[in-house]
Every structure is written in C-alpha cells, then in structure tokens.
Amino acid sequence: MSTPTPDAGVRPARPQDADAIGQVHANAWQAAYAQLLPDRTAAALAPPALAESWLAAITDPPSPQHRVLVATAGPDVVAFVALSPGTDADAVDGQDAEILVLLVDPASTGSGHGSRLLNASADTLRDNGFGVLRAWVPEPDEDRQRFLAEAGFTVDGATRVLDASGDGTATVRELRWSAAIGSAADR
Numbered sequence: 001m002s003t004p005t006p007d008a009g010v011r012p013a014r015p016q017d018a019d020a021i022g023q024v025h026a027n028a029w030q031a032a033y034a035q036l037l038p039d040r041t042a043a044a045l046a047p048p049a050l051a052e053s054w055l056a057a058i059t060d061p062p063s064p065q066h067r068v069l070v071a072t073a074g075p076d077v078v079a080f081v082a083l084s085p086g087t088d089a090d091a092v093d094g095q096d097a098e099i100l101v102l103l104v105d106p107a108s109t110g111s112g113h114g115s116r117l118l119n120a121s122a123d124t125l126r127d128n129g130f131g132v133l134r135a136w137v138p139e140p141d142e143d144r145q146r147f148l149a150e151a152g153f154t155v156d157g158a159t160r161v162l163d164a165s166g167d168g169t170a171t172v173r174e175l176r177w178s179a180a181i182g183s184a185a186d187r
Helices: 015-036 047-059 113-127 142-150
Strands: 008-012 067-073 076-085 096-104 132-138 154-163 171-180
Touching: 008 113, 015 047, 015 067, 015 076, 015 096, 047 067, 067 113, 076 113, 096 113, 113 132, 132 142, 142 171
Parallel strands: 096 132
Antiparallel strands: 008 067, 067 076, 076 096, 132 171, 154 171
C-alpha cells in the first residue's frame, strides 16, 4: 500500500530534493533575473551546480537554525525557501531571521506555494524564538515586493548594492523588507 501524497504542502527539505531544488532555482532565476546577471554567471546557474550547493545546505547547514523548506505539488518540489539567523550588521542575535532565498518554479506561480512557504517560514522561525523576519529584494523586482507587501512586510530603510559581476559592471540595488512575526514566548 502506498502512502497518499497531499495535493500541496510544505516540509523540510531532504537530501533527495537537492536536484529538484537546483532546477527550481535555475528556472526561477532565469525567468526573473536573467537581464540583471552577466552572461558568465550562466554556468553558476546550471541546475547540477546549484543542486550540489543545496545538498550541502540540507545535509550540513551552517548552524542548527538554518533551514531549507520545500513546497510540493503532489510528489514534486515546486518551490523552496532557505532561512537563517539575521546576517546584517544591525541584526539582533536570536531575534532577527532572514529569508536567504524564496523561489517558486515559474510553471507553478500563482498556486499559493510562495504564500505557504512564507507562512511555514514564519511559523518555523517563531517556534525557534525569532521575532522579526527580513528579506532582501532587488529594487526592480516589483512582483516580489508586491508579494511581501501583501504578506505584511514593509521596506525598513536599509539598502545594499550587490556586485553581480564581481567587477562593478553589473550591480543590483536591493531593498530590505521586514515583518514582525512575534515569537513563541509571545503566544
């Protein structure tokens, strides 16, 4: 007898998910950010290269507080999120957490997977004592900004410029979005 598979769900990533996460990562970045990235980054965005780094993130995270969650449609991984304690200079240790990446495969957008991941992220982080969730978003990414705004995030005034090329020829300005998520102690 086989185990039933839910139509859609969120769960912690497993090592066997790394290939699918790499594919989702490549598909989503190509669809959303291809115009922002220099041509030479294409090799770094190849699904096998990304899968290798995601396997390491799943099996050997930098800390016990780092998490990778996946959204599924039936048995298929269609989206993922990577979470960490806050990494910014102004982050409050044990209080601030960060979405390192949240991506939905372009073929699966509009199905609620991003919202499910965001809600599961807030629940997971809150259960681990975090009270603030932050995310960096490229300034030209209006869809991601709208998504976060609808989820209760606001721009908190912090900005940074990323050097996508490594030589200053392709830079991207990012805005930091933040939301209070409370903590387990607040319940």
